[in-house]
Amino acid sequence: MSGVWGWFGGGAAAKKKDTPKNAILDLRTQLDMLQKREKHLMNQMADQDAIARKNINTNKNAAKAALRRKKGHEHSLDQTISQIGTLEQQINAIESANINRETLIVMQRAGDAMKQIHGKLTVDKVDETMDELREQNALSEEIVLAITNNQIGEPVDEDELEAEMEALQQEALDKKMLESGTVPLSVSSDIRNLPSVANPDIKSQALTEDDEEEELRKLQAEMAM
Structure with a gap:
């Protein structure tokens, strides 16, 4: 199966994806070696400086040779430090580029997801849907008003209701008059004409x-x- 993917570009795609990772790993390996070399050269310089100090008064040739070797180590150290700085910059550049690429890929996936979610949805379709909802809400309000304003059964005569209300009030007054033995002011004219x-x-x-x-x-x- 791996051979098939290799023929159709699957292996190449996987290798392309791992290229930044592999490059960073190689650069870090080289950087680790240069940092070890830096420490070694610094130790060599310290040793040669100690030899020169020891022989400065007793053996000038040995002291001069030690200083010469120290200078050589200094030159190598300068080159090593420069290489370390270059590798660190390259690692940072590749890591930043890789982060940018991964960020772009994620953003592209997010864009595809948004397209899938929206589908064929447009602003015009949203406005059309909202108009339909408003129409249905208005229709619902009209239906409620029609139901509440058109009650089932024959309409009640308001005059009859008023007459019945007056009869009930008179009945209540009469009952109160009988219980208290007094004549309310609202009794009929016949009762008011009776002797006191x-x-x-x-x-x-x-x-x-x-x-x-x-x-x-x-x-x-x-x-x-």
Whole structure:
């Protein structure tokens, strides 16, 4: 199967995808070697400097040779440091380029997903859908109004209702009048034309006169006997 993918470009595509990763790995390997060389050259320079200091007064030729070797190590160290800086810049450049490429790929996938989500959806179709929704909502409101304003059954005569209300009010007043023994102000004109109720003092006087008449009759009866 791997051979088939190789023939049709599958292997080439996978290799192309791994190229930045492999390049970074190679650069980091070389960078690690140069950093080790840097430390080694610095140690060599320190050793030659120590030899020169040791022989500066006793063996000038040995001291001069040590300084010469130190200078050679310094030159190599400068080259190594320059190479380290170049490799670090190259690694950063490849990593940035790889991040940009991966970011672009993700953004392209996001764009494809948005296209798939929207499909054939357009602004005109959205406006059309919203208009249809508004029409349906308006129709729903009209239906509700039609139902509430057209109740089932014959309409009620308002005059009949008023007459019935007055009859109920009169009935309540009459009942109250019978219970309290007073005549409300709202009774009919026939009731208002009736004579007013006698004053309690006059009523008491009438009862006294009846008693006196009764006493006279009793005396007449006794005299006759």
